[in-house]
Amino acid sequence: MPSVSTNVFVRRSPAEVFDFLADARNLALWSSGVASVDPAQVCPGHGAVYRYRFPGRRRPHLLVCAEYDPARRIAFRGRRMWSPLGTQVPLYSFDLLPHADGTLVRLSVTSTLTAALLLLAPLVAMAWRRDLPADSLKLRELLGDPVAPPTAATAPAAPTAPAPAGEPEPPVPSATAMRTAPAPHGFDYAH
Template sequence: MPSVSTHVYVARPTTEVFDFLADARNLALWSSGVAHVDPAPVAPGVGAEYRYRYPGRHRPHRLVCAAFEPGRRIVFRGQRMWCPLGTQVPEYGFDLVPYTGGTQVRLSVTSSLRAALLLLAPVVAMAWRRDLPADGRKFCDLLGGPLAPSAPLHAPVTARALPAASEGQVRPTSAPSGFDFAH
């Protein structure tokens, strides 16, 4: 079961970051593991179910909130996906900690593999080690500036609602960041 994680710092209050992550529709804006999420509104919480497309898949699958601790932790688990080599179940986890005027976020992806896909676990881990840090940077860039006041907390943020980098966007450089993984 390959598991990969990275830590990022977002210069926003923990409640805002959590509210953004609690709405799985926002995953498609920055996560390479989510190609599309159905735009229908869903109340956040354990058991909240979204329809999403995993990259390379043509039909939608279920994405269910498996853990929900307001301000601290959220986990989304994808539906089991079949291929000729076996099945996989992706799990996207987010752990938040308030940190010097912002939020330290641990982004993690765990893939539960079955059958012959188990033999490809090192390849799956290598792909996530390559993609997750880029996803983390995209996540930070997306939340780097203040959300537009008109953007509701539980709705996807569009590129139009984000401020341009030239509007004085400043992010501390002394914030911890890192990349860690286990396989």
């Protein structure tokens, strides 16, 4: 039963991070272990069931919320997936710890394997050790890890010269507001 974990710091409150993770539809935005999730609205909570596609699979499988402790822990267990070599049951779990000015998120993936797939356990673990750290960085980016504001010790930026006459001003990047929906704490990024 290979199990892999990693940690990532997100500059959001545990409630905001939990609300994002509690909606399994968001997993497809950042997790390499979830190819897609049916967009149908599902009320988050223990026992909530989502239809999802595991990478490399054609037909959808079920993903069930196995643990639901608001602002602390959430876990999703995939239903058993059959292959000629045996079965696999993935468990995606997230532990949230308030930390300084944000949340420390521990991401864990555990795969329960049977039959000949047990022989492939080292390869499954190796793949998760490769993918989970990259997934955690995608999660942090999606949640908008803000850049630290300049401190007093930082020198002020030099003023920029105006554009020469006749040349257009360079475009100013626009900020995009985070989408919110009626989630328990007002944070629903993808929907």
